[in-house]
Every structure is written in C-alpha cells, then in structure tokens.
Amino acid sequence: MRIITSEQVSAGHPDKICDQIADAIVTDCLQHDRDSRVAIECLLKNRNLVIAGELTSTHDPDYRKLVGEVFDRINNGGADNDDAGLDYKLDFSVDELNIEILVERQSSDIALGVDNGGAGDQGMCYGYATNETPELLPIPFVVATQFLKLLKSYPTRMLKADAKAQVSFDYDSGRITTFLCSVQHVREVEVDEFREIVEKLMVRTATAYGLNTDFVKLVNPTGRFVIGSSFADCGVTGRKLACDTYGGIGHIGGGAMSGKDPSKVDRSGAYAARRIARDIVNAGYADKAEVQIAYAIGVAEPVSVYVETFGTEHQDKEFITQYVRENYDLTPRGIINGLGLLDVDYNTVSAYGHFGKQGLPWEK
Incomplete structure (x- = not known):
C-alpha cells in the first residue's frame, strides 16, 4: 500500500485567522495604493492580536475594521444569511480584542532592489499540478x-x-x-x-x-x-503552508504567501509556478508536474527553473523545459503584470487554499 x-x-483555525487578517491588510493597501509594499504577520493568543511587519504605502489601513470584516466572514459560516441556525462562530468578537500594531516602513535597501524590478528577497518557489482531480490537485x-x-x-x-x-x-x-x-x-x-x-x-x-x-x-x-481557537493554540501567519498549497504532496517553497504583496516572490513566484505546472498538465505534456523557481534578492531573472514530471511525461522532458523557458516571463514584474496580481482580492485565498479555485488568474 x-x-x-x-x-x-477551517477558516476559524487560529493560524488561518492570522493569514486572513494579513491578507485583508494586503488587499486593502493594494486597492488604495497599487505601489504598496506589504509584509505583514499576525500573532493571535487568547484575545490578544499582534499585527507586525513592514508597510510602505500612501494608505493607512484601519486595522480593527479589517479584523472585524475577517471575523464577519468566518462567523457567517458559509451561510447566505444569519437565519441558517449556525453557531459556527469564533469565541470572541473584534471589540474584545486587544490589538497591538508593530508596523514600520520597508527597508530602503530592499526597496532599492524591488524598485529596479528585482525580487524582494531570495527565495525558492514551487508549483504542482496533477490530473487526479478537476482542480488539478491531489x-x-x-x-x-x-x-x-x-x-x-x-x-x-x-x-x-x-x-x-x-x-x-x-x-x-x-x-x-x-x-x-x-x-x-x-x-x-x-x-x-x-x-x-x-x-x-x-x-x-x-x-x-x-x-x-x-x-x-x-x-x-x-x-x-x-x-x-486562540484559547487552545497560538495562531501565527504562515504556519499552514501545506494547507495553503498541496496538502503535503509536492514540495513547499521557502516562505509563506499570505501577508505579502506580489513583489515578494514567495507569493508571485508560487503563483507563477502553479500556473506553469497547470499548463503542462492541461497541454497533455505530463500527468503530473512540479515546477521550482528560485530568485536572488534584487535580481529580476530567476537563478534557476526546474521542471519535474515524475515519469508521467508524454513529451520529451527537454521539450517541456524548453517550453517553459520560451513561454513565460518569470521576472517579478513580468509575473505581476502577466497575472494581474495587483488586482487580486487576496481575501479569497487566505483560507481553504491558494489553488484550485475558479476565477484566479493562476488557475486559468
């Protein structure tokens, strides 16, 4: 065997609450200032929420309001209205939260590399697809x-x-x-x-x-x-990477996706790698595909791109690798523009996975 x-x-798991708050902040900032640089992480324990990280934006987010919107979505439980008889609720309201904000501007050293079109950090990103399910997921x-x-x-x-x-x-x-x-x-x-x-x-x-x-x-x-929830565990952003990606089947990149604007390749590179893996499977080149993309901070072009098809390929592997090299702009700016990542509502991916959902540009 x-x-x-x-x-x-679930969306009510404490780690996922933190992911959802972080991505609500990312989305809010990008909707008001497309040049926002966001790297936000949250920690939730009992009724204490710490929002920390770096933010450079002309927009000043209303943190408590955004947290309240996240709580409302979780408490709705997926029902169309409040009359469904649900008690699928969090154990506390946003009004009961003690919120501490520890947010500073992005490092000017990092900003210099990103402004020149380079990656916001070094990083390795993975994308995976399999024809096992209509969602192309395990x-x-x-x-x-x-x-x-x-x-x-x-x-x-x-x-x-x-x-x-x-x-x-x-x-x-x-x-x-x-x-x-x-x-x-x-x-x-x-x-x-x-x-x-x-x-x-x-x-x-x-x-x-x-x-x-x-x-x-x-x-x-x-x-x-x-x-x-946070009374049994401490919630932290970025701690459920297997749940965000492929359930532990296939590799996971070196960093979390939630809480980051798409200039961070942890996010944009992972979406691009998933799109490529999907395209390989949809084209019939292989039944399974995994794509690794790696970046150096401040450098636009990836330092490596690797494709693995696990012996399920229907085309020569060199053909598949050449197909990837010739058909995708894998610079951070190219990925952002090609997938329209500044216009994505990241609230839609902060729970129940970043992949396999209709309407996302990397899932088309």
Whole structure:
C-alpha cells in the first residue's frame, strides 16, 4: 500500500485567522495604493492580536475594521444569511480584542532592489499540478478541503469555527483508508450528538469524487473539543503552508504567501509556478508536474527553473523545459503584470487554499 495523507484546516483555525487578517491588510493597501509594499504577520493568543511587519504605502489601513470584516466572514459560516441556525462562530468578537500594531516602513535597501524590478528577497518557489482531480490537485487534499467547506455551511448550533480534516488515501488501490475530523463544539453537547452529521458529510464528499465510503471514520478522537481557537493554540501567519498549497504532496517553497504583496516572490513566484505546472498538465505534456523557481534578492531573472514530471511525461522532458523557458516571463514584474496580481482580492485565498479555485488568474 502507498498511503499518503493530506490535511486542511477551517477558516476559524487560529493560524488561518492570522493569514486572513494579513491578507485583508494586503488587499486593502493594494486597492488604495497599487505601489504598496506589504509584509505583514499576525500573532493571535487568547484575545490578544499582534499585527507586525513592514508597510510602505500612501494608505493607512484601519486595522480593527479589517479584523472585524475577517471575523464577519468566518462567523457567517458559509451561510447566505444569519437565519441558517449556525453557531459556527469564533469565541470572541473584534471589540474584545486587544490589538497591538508593530508596523514600520520597508527597508530602503530592499526597496532599492524591488524598485529596479528585482525580487524582494531570495527565495525558492514551487508549483504542482496533477490530473487526479478537476482542480488539478491531489485527491486527499481536495477531499479534505471540500469536506471542511461543506462542514462550515451545515446548519447546526452544535459546532464552532475551529476545525481540521485529514484524509489518508491509498494510491495503489485508489481508496480512502481513513477520514479524520476534529471540530470544536459548544460545551453543552457531546461528540455523539453530532458524530453522525460529520460522518455523513465525509461520505457525501467522498461520493462527490467517486471514491469509496467504507473508510475508517474518526470524529474528535480525543472525545471533546470545547476549548479551541486562540484559547487552545497560538495562531501565527504562515504556519499552514501545506494547507495553503498541496496538502503535503509536492514540495513547499521557502516562505509563506499570505501577508505579502506580489513583489515578494514567495507569493508571485508560487503563483507563477502553479500556473506553469497547470499548463503542462492541461497541454497533455505530463500527468503530473512540479515546477521550482528560485530568485536572488534584487535580481529580476530567476537563478534557476526546474521542471519535474515524475515519469508521467508524454513529451520529451527537454521539450517541456524548453517550453517553459520560451513561454513565460518569470521576472517579478513580468509575473505581476502577466497575472494581474495587483488586482487580486487576496481575501479569497487566505483560507481553504491558494489553488484550485475558479476565477484566479493562476488557475486559468
């Protein structure tokens, strides 16, 4: 057996709360000043939020307002209105938060290199695509992600916002072996009261992808999950890279994407690499493709571009490599302009993954 496991977390997970706040700040700044340079990270513990980093912009963001908008999206739980009976909420409101701002201007040394069209930092970025699913993402990762999206929209007053899913998939037999969900719940209920609901949603998600439903189902295996979010863990921006990308299948780049404007190649390079990997698979050149792009700070052209097709190629590998070299401008400025990265609403990618979603320029 060749069992590979992928994980996803909900929008109410404390690390994801931090990612969403950071990307809300990026989007807000770019909407008001397209030349904004943003490198923001957040830390959330109990009711204390630290927003730290570098920001150079003509726009002065209203941090508390942006945090409130993030909380509203999470608390909505995916429902169309507040009448769905949801209690899929965070444990506190934005008004209860103690917010500390530690934000300074971007280093002039870094700005010099970026202003000249170079990369804002050294970095290695990866993109991956596989024809296993319509989203061109690994099966266990897609199933875990879609399950959590389904869970957050289910009308029940028993569940809270913090949740994780994990799917183990046997690539030799093409079957799910274990499906795990840990979801925060209100204090007044026991796991047995919502176990059947969660298990039915597991089955529904697997069925949607034509997969088996006789897998081991684990729901809150510790027994209770009442204390959650920032009261159980410390949330930090950029700590869920596998959930942001490919679920641990395929390599992960050296830096986080959320909280950064696209002059940072951690973000723009990762999107470009994903676009190239998608194009290779969509063109039928290979069933799987992974693209690595590496940069030096202040230098526009990448120092290396490498394509791996894992023995699934239908074209000569040299042909595929030459195709990449001839068809893509991989300078930071070329990526930003080619993908329109200054016009993206990064709130749409700060939870449930940066890839596999319709309408994103690197997913076309």
